[in-house]
Amino acid sequence: MSAVADHLATRRAMGFRPSRGASLAAFWALLLRDLRVLRKTIVVFAIRTVMQPLLLVFVFTYVFPKIGQGVGGSSSSEAAFSTLLMAGVVGTSMIFQGVQAVALPLVQEFGYTREIEDRVMAPLPVWGVAVEKIAAGAVQALIAGLVVFPLAAVIPATPVHLHVHWLFLLTIAPIAAVLSAALGLTMGTRVKPQQVPLLFAIVVLPITFLGAVYYPWASLAPIRWLQIVVLVNPLVYMCEGFRLALTSGVVHMPIWAIYAGMIAFTVVLSWVGIDGFRRRVLS
Amino acid sequence: MQSSSQGLAPTAAAALERGLACNLDDVIMTVGLSKTFPGGIRAVESLNLTVAAGEIFGLLGPNGAGKTTTVGMLSTRVIPTAGEACVGGVDIVAEPALAKQAIGVVAQSNTLDRSLTVWENLYFHCRYFGADKAAARARADELLAQFHLADRARADVATLSGGMAQRLMVARGIAHRPHILFLDEPTAGLDPQSRLALWEILHGLHGEGLTVLLTTHYMEEADQLCDRVAIMDHGRILALDTPRGLKASVGADTIARVATTGDPAAFAAALAAGLGDGARTETGDGAVTVFLKGADGVVPRIVALADAGGFAITDLSVSEPTLETVFIALTGKELRE
Ligand SMILES: Nc1ncnc2c1ncn2[C@@H]1O[C@H](COP(=O)(O)OP(=O)(O)OP(=O)(O)O)[C@@H](O)[C@H]1O
Ligand SMILES: [Mg+2]
Numbered sequence: 001m002s003a004v005a006d007h008l009a010t011r012r013a014m015g016f017r018p019s020r021g022a023s024l025a026a027f028w029a030l031l032l033r034d035l036r037v038l039r040k041t042i043v044v045f046a047i048r049t050v051m052q053p054l055l056l057v058f059v060f061t062y063v064f065p066k067i068g069q070g071v072g073g074s075s076s077s078e079a080a081f082s083t084l085l086m087a088g089v090v091g092t093s094m095i096f097q098g099v100q101a102v103a104l105p106l107v108q109e110f111g112y113t114r115e116i117e118d119r120v121m122a123p124l125p126v127w128g129v130a131v132e133k134i135a136a137g138a139v140q141a142l143i144a145g146l147v148v149f150p151l152a153a154v155i156p157a158t159p160v161h162l163h164v165h166w167l168f169l170l171t172i173a174p175i176a177a178v179l180s181a182a183l184g185l186t187m188g189t190r191v192k193p194q195q196v197p198l199l200f201a202i203v204v205l206p207i208t209f210l211g212a213v214y215y216p217w218a219s220l221a222p223i224r225w226l227q228i229v230v231l232v233n234p235l236v237y238m239c240e241g242f243r244l245a246l247t248s249g250v251v252h253m254p255i256w257a258i259y260a261g262m263i264a265f266t267v268v269l270s271w272v273g274i275d276g277f278r279r280r281v282l283s
Numbered sequence: 284m285q286s287s288s289q290g291l292a293p294t295a296a297a298a299l300e301r302g303l304a305c306n307l308d309d310v311i312m313t314v315g316l317s318k319t320f321p322g323g324i325r326a327v328e329s330l331n332l333t334v335a336a337g338e339i340f341g342l343l344g345p346n347g348a349g350k351t352t353t354v355g356m357l358s359t360r361v362i363p364t365a366g367e368a369c370v371g372g373v374d375i376v377a378e379p380a381l382a383k384q385a386i387g388v389v390a391q392s393n394t395l396d397r398s399l400t401v402w403e404n405l406y407f408h409c410r411y412f413g414a415d416k417a418a419a420r421a422r423a424d425e426l427l428a429q430f431h432l433a434d435r436a437r438a439d440v441a442t443l444s445g446g447m448a449q450r451l452m453v454a455r456g457i458a459h460r461p462h463i464l465f466l467d468e469p470t471a472g473l474d475p476q477s478r479l480a481l482w483e484i485l486h487g488l489h490g491e492g493l494t495v496l497l498t499t500h501y502m503e504e505a506d507q508l509c510d511r512v513a514i515m516d517h518g519r520i521l522a523l524d525t526p527r528g529l530k531a532s533v534g535a536d537t538i539a540r541v542a543t544t545g546d547p548a549a550f551a552a553a554l555a556a557g558l559g560d561g562a563r564t565e566t567g568d569g570a571v572t573v574f575l576k577g578a579d580g581v582v583p584r585i586v587a588l589a590d591a592g593g594f595a596i597t598d599l600s601v602s603e604p605t606l607e608t609v610f611i612a613l614t615g616k617e618l619r620e
Binding site for chain 2: 010011014015016017019021022023025026029030032033036037040105108112113114115116117118119120121122123124125126128281282283
C-alpha cells in the first residue's frame with residue numbers, strides 16, 4: 001500500500017469519514033436547518049413575500065384601470081401592460097426575497113456573539129457554508145416567484161395574457177433565484193453587519209425601481225444614457241428573462257444577452273459573496 | 284471555489300502531502316505556530332505544544348494573552364501566519380474541513396443558534412456531523428438528560444440562564460463525539476455553583492478519555508482541573524508543566540506576606556538576614572513577601588525578627604505557592620488586574 005492509501009485507511013479506522021461525503025452531509029444538514037427556520041417563521045415569510053407583489057399587482061392592474069388611469073390608455077394596451085408587468089413582478093419579488101433571505105440572517109450571525117463561528121465548525125470547507133447560504137436563499141427566492149402567479153390570475157381587472165415558454169422558464173427561474181441569493185450574500189458580507197439594513201435603501205430600492213420592471217428595457221431608448229446605465233442592474237436581465245419566458249409579443253432583449261447578463265452577474269456576485277464570507281469568518 | 288486546499292475532495296496525494304507530516308497520534312501538536320494580525324498585532328508567537336491523548340491541558344493567561352487566538356488556529360478558524368499544527372493527526376492548514384470532524388469547540392461567547400430551540404441546537408449539530416435523523420434525535424435526548432436541560436428542550440435558547448447556556452454549549456461541543464474538545468474560558472461569568480457543576484462534567488469527560496484543551500484566567504481552575512498547564516502572556520508560553528511542577532518551580536513551599544510599620548526595604552533586609560539560607564524576599568505594596576522552604580515555626584520567627592528590629596506587624600499571612608505566585612514570579616505582574 002502507498003503511504004497515502006495507508007494514511008487514509010488509518011484515518012478511516014480512527015473514525016474520520018471521507019471529506020467529500022462528510023462535506024455533502026453537512027451541506028445538506030445546514031440546508032435542512034435553514035428550512036426548519038423558514039418553517040418556523042413561515043407567517044413572517046409569507047407576509048414579506050406576498051405584500052410587495054400584491055400591492056404592485058393591485059395598484060397597477062386593478063386600481064389604475066378601474067379609475068380610468070390605466071397605463072397605456074386603451075383597454076388592449078392596458079392588457080399588454082398588465083402582461084408585461086407580471087414578468088417584472090416575478091423578477092422583483094425574487095430579488096427582494098433572495099436578498100433578504102440571505103443578508104438579514106447574516107446580520108445576526110456576524111453580530112456581537114458571532115454565532116457564525118459555530119456554524120462554520122461543521123465539517124465542510126468554509127466556502128461550502130457560503131454556498132449553502134446561496135442555496136437556501138435561492139429556494140426562498142423561487143418560492144417567492146411562484147407566489148406571484150396565483151396573484152396574477154386573481155387580482156387584475158384587465159386580462160393578463162401569459163404564454164409560458166417552459167424551456168426558458170425552467171432555466172431562467174433557477175438562475176434568477178441563485179443570482180438573487182448571491183446578491184444577498186455579497187451585500188451581507190461586504191459591509192459591516194450594522195449597515196446591512198441601510199443597503200436596502202441604497203441598493204435594493206434603486207435596483208427595483210430601475211430594473212425594467214414596469215417597461216421593457218427596449219422602451220428606454222428615448223433616454224439613451226439611462227438605458228445604458230441600467231445595464232449594471234441585474235434585475236434588468238431577470239425581468240427581461242421573465243418576459244421572454246412568460247409572454248409572447250412583448251419586446252425583450254436578445255436571448256443571448258439575457259442569459260449572458262444573468263450568468264455573468266450570478267458568477268461574479270457568487271464569487272464576491274463567497275470570498276466576502278470567507279474573509280468575515282476566517283481571520 | 285478557490286483555494287484548492289479547502290476543496291471538497293482533498294483525497295488525492297497532493298492535498299495529503301502536507302498532511303502526512305502529521306503523526307496520526309498527535310492529538311494536538313504545534314511547531315512554531317504564530318499569528319500576527321493585520322496591523323502587526325502579534326497575538327501568538329512561535330507556540331510549541333504537544334498534548335497527549337486523554338489529557339486535560341490548560342492555557343492560563345491574562346486578557347489578551349493570545350488564548351482565543353490559539354484556540355482559533357487549532358480549530359481552523361484563524362489562519363496561522365507561520366508554523367504548523369496538527370489536530371487529531373490532521374494538518375489544520377492543509378485539511379481544515381477534515382480536521383473539523385475530530386474537534387468540538389465551546390467558544391468564549393454564546394454561539395448557540397438563536398433561531399432554534401434548545402433541543403434543535405443539539406439535533407442539527409449532530410446532523411451537521413453526519414448523524415441520521417434517528418441517531419441525532421437519540422443523541423439530543425440523551426445529552427439533554429445528561430446535562431439536566433430536558434425540561435427546557437422546547438425553549439428558545441435566548442431564555443436560558445448563562446449557566447444553562449454554557450451547559451448547552453458544552454453538550455453541543457461533545458455531541459458528535461469529537462476526539463478533542465476546545466473550551467475557551469468555559470467558566471467565565473458563572474457563579475461558583477455552576478462552575479463546580481461544569482468541572483464535574485469535565486471530570487466525567489476526562490474519564491471517558493476525551494482530550495481537552497481549555498483556556499482560563501482562573502488559576503484555581505487550571506490548578507484543579509488540568510493535567511498540565513501552559514502559562515501564557517503576550518502570545519508566548521512562559522512555562523509549561525503540571526500544576527505541581529509549576530508551583531515547585533517557585534523554589535519555595537511557604538510564602539509569608541508581612542506588612543509592618545517602618546521601611547519595608549529595611550524590614551526585608553532584616554528578614555533575609557534573620558531567616559537564613561533559602562529565604563528570598565520581595566517588597567511591594569508596602570509589604571514584604573518571603574519565600575521559604577519549610578513552614579515550621581515561620582510565624583514566631585518572623586514576629587521575633589520584627590520585634591528585634593523595632594517593626595510593628597500590621598498584617599501577616601502565610602500560604603502555599605499558587606499558580607498566581609508562579610505567574611507573578613514569571614511576569615512581575617498579577618494575573619487579574
Ligand atoms: N481578529 C483580530 N484582529 C486583530 N487583532 C486581534 C484579533 N483577535 C485578537 N486580536 C488581538 O490579539 C491579541 C490576543 O487576543 P486573544 O483574543 O487571543 O486573547 P485572549 O487570551 O483570548 O484574551 P481574553 O482573556 O480577553 O479572552 C489581543 O491583543 C487582541 O487585541
Ligand atoms: Mg479569549
